Amino acid sequence: MEEILKHDELSIEKSRPGRRGIRFAAVQKHAAQYLPAQYLRSAAPRLPELGEFETVRHFTRLSQLNYCLDGQFYPLGSCTMKYNPKAYDALSALPGFTQAHPFAPESAVQGTLEMLYRLQELLKEVTGLAAFTLQPAAGAQGELTGILTARAYHDARKDFKRTEVIVPDTAHGTNPATANMAGYTVVNIQSAPDGCVDKEALKNALSERTAVVMLTVPNTVGLFEKDIREIADMVHKAGALFYMDGANFNALIGAAKPADFGADLMHLNLHKTFAAPHGGGGPGSGPVGAAAHVAPFLPKPMVELKNGKYTLSGKMPKSLGKMKAFFGNIAVCLRGYCYLRQFDGRTLKEVAENAVLNANYVRAALKGRFNAYFDAVCMHECVLSLNPAEMNGVHASDVAKRLLDYGFYAPTIYFPLIVPEAMMIEPTETESKEMLDAFISAMEKIYAEIQSEPQTVKDAPHGQCVSRIDEVSAARQPNLRW
Known part of the structure; x- marks a missing residue:
């Protein structure tokens, strides 16, 4: 963890005087021709001084720390985080529309x-x-x-x-x-x-x-x-x-x-x-x-x-x-x-059928470990419910955080409010059976951990750049600046 945190210093902490990627001619003297003196800086702003290579690596590393739909499965219930075809991005960026x-x-x-x-x-x-x-x-x-x-x-x-x-x-x-x-x-x-x-x-x-x-x-x-x-x-x-x-x-x-x-x-x-x-x-x-x-x-x-x-x-x-x-x-x-x-009418219907099929596949596969609160065929999402008294004190939030260690984004938890310890999982119609099987396997491993070593789940996540925080202290005494 120390290695990761050191690698993920803020850009201002990586700064070294005199390092530059691109150099610009001094503009302060020219600015005086256009702006009143009271609006000109008397000292340079404190900005990170990095070479271009360091800058690119810094922001690339930050992007790798983020969970995103292009890299991970998002079982985020009620939000339908399904795949967005890249062709649509290209078409929506055509100058005739954007300009x-x-x-x-x-x-x-x-x-x-x-x-x-x-x-x-x-x-x-x-x-x-x-x-x-x-x-x-x-x-x-x-x-x-x-x-x-x-x-x-x-x-x-x-x-x-x-x-x-x-x-x-x-x-x-x-x-x-x-x-x-x-x-x-x-x-x-x-x-x-x-x-x-x-x-x-x-x-x-x-x-x-x-x-x-x-x-x-x-x-x-x-x-x-x-x-x-x-x-x-x-x-x-x-x-x-x-x-x-x-x-x-x-x-x-x-x-x-x-x-x-x-x-x-x-x-x-x-x-x-x-x-x-x-x-x-x-x-x-x-x-x-x-x-x-x-x-x-x-x-x-x-x-x-x-x-x-x-x-x-x-x-x-x-x-x-x-x-x-x-x-x-x-x-x-x-x-x-x-x-x-x-799509046409037939293939649009397949979209709905696959959304329903995927959700029920996950629901049925996890039955007996993580059960649906309403034991019935669901539609686009299944809402599972935990009973901490039967799970060695493990809560929905613990399972969600442990999923991060297995490379999956956490599902929606504690919503809807009528379901105790809710985990709302929506596979969407665009995820493959192989991806769903991998997710189900991770959930099964977490269930096994709950039975044999629940503290591992309670202390999760273990492999992220930020470990579990004291949520009460964070809410009461938020640190909102560096």
Whole structure:
């Protein structure tokens, strides 16, 4: 460990006076011609002084310390860290897209507008919904767009008494936050023992005050809501709208259309289902689709095709307005468009089938060691649960940290909150059987360690550049600077 830490000194610690990679002529005297004296430095800034070779090695080494999708398996539940084809990166970097100015006239960006229009049409096709807006730059903003669209719908009907949004406890955590941000009162309902919506609890929560019921499908415990059509009917009978969180759509794409479930609104995460992984916090894109009776209230403008030309239509009198300056995240929209063009109906269905198959393969292989909290066929992810009392005091966080030593990124842990000691594992549809077998083997080895030498797991990780930290002290006394 000492060798690794010494090798990983900060660049300022490796600095030696006088070392340079490239030399520039002194600019201080020339700067005085353009800047007032009080804004000029009196002393040189303290920056690392390194040769080019040292600099390249330093940053290459740092990159090797990072876990990334190009190097390791990411079993990160609910985040769909699947492979992003390099061809899409190249296409999204074409100058015709990247150098287009946001204020460019429509005549100068017909190619971009055509791509956006075709993407809207493809999203309508795979969901069965009547219209899509591509403005939202993230899934959470897509949720907010959907809820504000629902508010505009109810307001247009002068149905102002609808002040509540019902959210099951198996929803994505952003759902209640979104409803609250939109000014609604959040009504949380507990799930049934099988992990799906408790229809009796939903029946009791529905009223003339209900504006929207937000349902994550598949939900965060990885299960499909088996009574979804009946649930949609209950929601509509109460005069409310059914909003479907489609962040997990890779388990359904090509196999089912949310419009057939009765969804009035839904968002999709292009940066998850449609091949643009959002590790590191970005980039994102969360298009929102709507059924015909709600579509007029979506944000404007939308891309339309008129007389052979693509144009942004602002003639939407019932629209809630704009949700984002300019027009969405073009680079991620382009990746999503490429993804959909690569497949047809049959192969899109195979995407969903493989996502479900891979998750259930992991779930079944680990049964008896790490068991699923809900013992049922799952969809895109399996949620395992540990009982520390039966695991020699080992917790989910210990297993996650030990996985790092075996070369795998840790799964999502302690979420969803309704599962004790949760480990949420999503293999995605793009991982091979060989990779899944390697992951399963690592988990089996960790299970064996828990039985014979649990302290090894409790002290993990052992082979990383940073060992286990005192998390309590780190939270109370964070060291935020060098």
